[in-house]
Amino acid sequence: MCDTSSAAPHLPPEGEQRVVSIGDLATEAGVTIRDASIAFRRWGAFRGDPHGKNNILLVEHALTGDSDATNWWCEAVGPGKALDTDEWCVICTNALGSCYGSTGPASEHPDGGVWGSRFPAISMRDMVNAEHAFLQELGISRVHAVIGGSMGGARTLEWTLLHPEEVDYALVLAVSARASAWQIGMQTAQITSITQDPAWQGGNYHGTGDTPDAGLAAARRIAHLTYRGEMEIDERFGTSAQPGENPLGPFREDGERFAVQSYLEHQGVKLTKRFDASCYVALTEALNRHDVGRGRGGLNKALASSTVPTMIVGIDTDILYPYHQQEHLSRNLGNLLAMAKLSSPVGHDAFLVEARQMDRILRNFIALTRDTPSAHDVAVSRGSYDI
Structure with missing residues (x-):
């Protein structure tokens, strides 16, 4: 991987939270969130091309998580760990709608006071589009991989369908293609x-x-x-x-x-x-509204259209997102990279708790991304892009 440090995005010191303004954001349901901002942290030095191959791993947190992935995923992110910050530039945002720095109902409204009930209902797609705008503000238009579990997994899935040309690989943990009635x-x-x-x-x-x-x-x-x-x-x-x-x-x-x-x-x-x-x-x-098939011809058609090599991970005792839902993803994704099962009595939280198993899964995912051509690489080899 070449080092084009002169073109590197401006990133804050490691572990320090920064807030980036992304301007007005139109939601999927047609409401404008004015003067929106996204909070983020990063670890590891950026290497590569912000518009091509690089070492960025974009990590997506779960429902009440924040941008400090080294806290809630402390055994996965850091020097020498599976998401090795000596090699990778790990970026973690705080989701739109949350209360840890990004714009949400508890944030100040441009007209004064707090957004409160003026904050619109949002979807996973809105969160991803906000994150996409954030990366654009940083001068980044491509990442090596997006990784997320639970709500973060739903966002990761949407990344692969909304902006597939900007994601080389994806790892989706403990989530479904849509919210079930349960x-x-x-x-x-x-x-x-x-x-x-x-x-x-x-x-x-x-x-x-x-x-x-x-x-x-x-x-x-x-x-x-x-x-x-x-x-x-x-x-x-x-x-x-x-x-x-x-x-x-x-x-x-x-x-x-x-x-x-x-x-x-x-x-x-x-x-x-x-x-x-x-x-x-x-x-x-937003989790209730999660449905990758909406507006895309249904679940299976939407999943089949995915070109991003994607690894799926499920948990055998997960009550919230049962393992059969990850099996459904694996059977229907257009570009399945791998499928893994995490065995634990802990249930849904196992992807945050079972450090040894997650270490193996994450290291396997990273290894697969080295050995498997991305959709962009395949398109170039077929002459779909000028090189």
Whole structure:
């Protein structure tokens, strides 16, 4: 790979978050988000051509993640690790609609105050188009690979279909081609938990001194049960009582809990301390709208049209995105690079938890990208591009 450092994009110091303005963004549903911005971090030196072959790995976070991939994927990103920052330039953005630096419902509105209920409903395609605009602002029009799990996997899939000429390879973990009715049902229950909290105030609670923490905590309790495996939860807690409490008394009382109740309440409270409820609603609604077949002739036709060599990874105990959904992707993708199964009692979160298995999967993916021609390379060999 040649080093064209003179053409390298201007990147911040390693690990330092920067916010890039992308201007006005039109959503898929026809609303304009004015003066939008995307936050990002990077690790590793850029090498190559920002408009051709280079060493950029674009990493996509899950629902409540942020741009600090070395935190939430600490065993995968870094020097000598599977996503080796001595070799690769790893870039991770914060998704549009989130609350960690990118424009979302909790951000300041150009006309004053907070976006709140003025922030429109968004889709995975809107998030990807925002990220695409962000890369253009950096002067980058091609990346070596896009990698993402869960919501990040949905964004990765959309990258391969919206901008295939700008992605050489893709790794999609623990997600489906579209939201299932079951997923929409579970996710809608989470949204309703928040919007029915009296403190929600129609989504305009910012600055009022009252936030829908109870609703957000309830949403997280529901969600967490879909993130973890049934076997793992049962093995950890079973029917044990929370120490010092008695859930088997003559009357049900809120303060007399099973151990699993205490655990889930703890997870809910943790999220209220670091995440905004309106952003949780916006991103969860975007997951409800996930459907790569929409406007593309249906799921299988859309998947068959994919030209980007794509590796699919599923988890055998995933309740939220069951393994059969990744099998469906692998059977129908137009350019399947590989298929892998992650075995774990943990469930959906296994791609964040099972470090040893993920290390092997990620290293295999990187190796495959070295040995497999990209769609761009194939097109050049066939004379589809001037060289």
